[in-house]
Amino acid sequence: MQTVRVDVAIVGGGGAGLRAAIAVAERYPDLSIALISKVYPMRSHTVAAEGGSAGVVGEGDSLEKHFNDTVAGGDWLSDQDVVQYFVEHATEEMYQLEKWGIPWSRRPDGHVNVRRFGGMSQPRTWFAADKTGFYMLHSMFQTSLKYPQIVRYDEFFALEVVTDDEGGTERARGVLAYTMRDGYPVLFEAGAVVITTGGAGRIYGSNTNGAICTADGMGMAYRAGVPLRDMEFVQYHPTALPGSGVLLTEGARGEGGILVNKDGYRYLQDYGLGPETPLGHPENKFMELGPRDRVSQAYWHELQKGRTLETAHGPAVGLDLRHLGAAYIHERLPLIVELAEQYLGLDPVKDVIPVRPAVHYTMGGIRVGLDASSSLPGLYAAGECSSSGLHGANRLGSNSLAELCVLGKVAGEQAGAFAVLDPVRPSIGVRSRAADVADRYVAMMGAGTEDPAAIRREMNAAMDAGLGIYRTGDGMREAVSRIAALQERYADVRVSDTCPVYNTDWTQAIELGxxxxxxxxxxxxxxxxxxxxxxxxRLDGFDKRDDERFLAHTLATRDAQGHPVVSYEPVVITTSQPATRAYGAAGQAPGKAATAETPTIPKEA
Amino acid sequence: MAHSEAGGVMTVEVQRYRPDVDDTPRLVSYEVPWTQDTSVLDALNYIKDELDSSITFRWSCRMAICGSCGFMLNGEPKLGCEQFLRTYAPGPLRIEPLANHAVERDLVVDLEPFMTKLAAVEPYLHPDPTGTPEPGNLQTPEQMTRYGQFAACINCMLCYAACPQVGLATDFLGPAAITAAVRYNKDSRDFGNAQRLPLLDQEDGLWPCTFVGACSTACPKGVDPAAAIQQAKFAATMDWATEFVMPHHGAPGAKDGGHA
Incomplete structure (x- = not known):
């Protein structure tokens, strides 16, 4: 086992990891930084974000409005101190990206342009065509090349967070990883560790995520004793392609696209998001610009009513952009045009695009505070793998790209400060334990009998069935027992491949765990x-928000048997007391919104 | 017009190479069921899940933006996620690693030479030494069009696989790295032209390019690296001429209106 000593080890080379690395390099130029990633940074899934990134700019908008949109969008489960910090720093981060060369879409006068986004009361979503994440990732990655102290370890697969309790307090001491290229374990001894490994969407069968979004960082922190918070809040994006789950940006609706059922009817008006807005004149927080949870829920209701389209990949609704015209569609939504053509043979200028909700984002993750620190001293997290408290029970589109900048920077600066105060020291105990752990992982190769692809498919099916847009106690109990049974089978997972070089059979098995x-x-x-x-x-008698019992974050902590133990902690409320969450016309008349609080649940469901 | 329904079983030949066992790569045939929207990537994942879990390839986003899954498909460099078996019906389809790259294993090639070349051209904004306006630069849509196309490169390496010179001149920076340099050189916010030009204007920098244009044909994102290289050669030539008549470049001029 090779050992590398660094001040700050960052696991994950996407937007949050790159932002953290640059923050360390700028704030603490003397610190050494290891940027460890299982893919080359420009392959990270930040690349697939399409619509844009929020930041208050221009007249008519205010930090208070962004705060209120985010808190209400999160159904009052957001920590409001975090939301406040976030809205105060989002715009400066968008300008920071500008100075790093991102090609923000501009107005004719050269100022940045912003677009409308779901659940946001004002146009405040900065965008780079419909490839915002792609441009953001490449701008940050290429900027990171300026800093010689950021040493990249590309295609190094992180296995575990290494801890020790010298001095009586357990703390993070580094990361054990494995070089995918050479097949060799490497221990990164680090003063501080930052996890920025992204989301977990591949747990589900129908998802918009890339192959790499496999919950690795969440799993590593969880196994190191750190709680995962608010994990039940999994976002379905309303507009993915049926079958593949490939994402069609919310920007398509922000620019005026509409959703229709099989009768061509704009059904969102039936679910507390109306009245219907005029074609080509989208209005914030109305109709297609409702928040993602509500829009996905409306799809479910249409499905129950038998008003969805049939496609080769099951039911769908229609995303109609045709009224926007060819020139506008090509300028603002070029990727949508490419995807529709490639995957469906359809042209959004002429055709209605079939779409359906698919799992997109994990609101929950590794529990961290406003300083990005976890409960394990020396371990930090940022981006989708973390639960910063920003998104509450539902993330608003374009808050996540802004989050990875704002809180990625915080994570880098705080981890740097920690590493300065308590620098890395070599530890015989840490090294010998890490070597044992490495041996255990390597021993997986060429062993086991349980087919990993079968386990993965059954996990996908269990989660799709039991933890979908609407849930019941019975369905969730079934999911829990199916997952637990799969974990038992996984203990004997089969890794046939014994080659040390790029053993993706093995890495996929670890991801599956x-x-x-x-x-x-x-x-x-x-x-x-x-x-x-x-x-x-929920459909089983718990169909209303219950602030008496559940205005609280869920914490899932792993017990000695590897099972989650659930507990709760308070939500930080500063200025916004929980209120009725309303959109459409009801959202315009505070105090008179009760009738539109939630869509009506059909009795037969 | 939606794709018509089609499908069947196709023979897919994949180049396999396991470095600790094999002396040379070999083609292995698999029978893969397909329908009208089965991508080449789907076919590889079918093989991995159902037929041979040791088959090795890179992939992630499935939507032609992460740049991971470039392969040679019947001899042409393509992204596996946006190519469909229907195009190759009735088969066989041959999948090989990207040409002009060292093969690590199966379809995985060595990207390190490219990463070194990319970093070498300083692909990041060199701000105005006299200061950047707050809160940020202005840039008109017209100024953006001068570099916008070149900023769309996803580093998928299809252009390197297509380029006849990449295989001959190993130190040639290659289409994507030169394009990255030109992307910044053409950006009204950037003042790094003078630093980048000597990096490009070396024997193995941009000059091995013979303007075959294969890079632009192969590019899945319409970047047109050949145009970028042509512009870089022109700039390097002009720089040489300027140096000849006016040593040390004279005064550095503001470009494209600077912050205007």
């Missing part, structure tokens, strides 16, 4: 929350 652990935490957290809030909607 993380996904199962995190899926279990999701299902147990969901089952315990006996209310409906944001992306967690």
């Amino acid at each position: 993380h996904m199962l652990d995190v899926a279990h935490a999701m299902a147990a957290s969901a089952l315990a929350r006996e209310e409906s809030r944001g992306a967690h909607q």
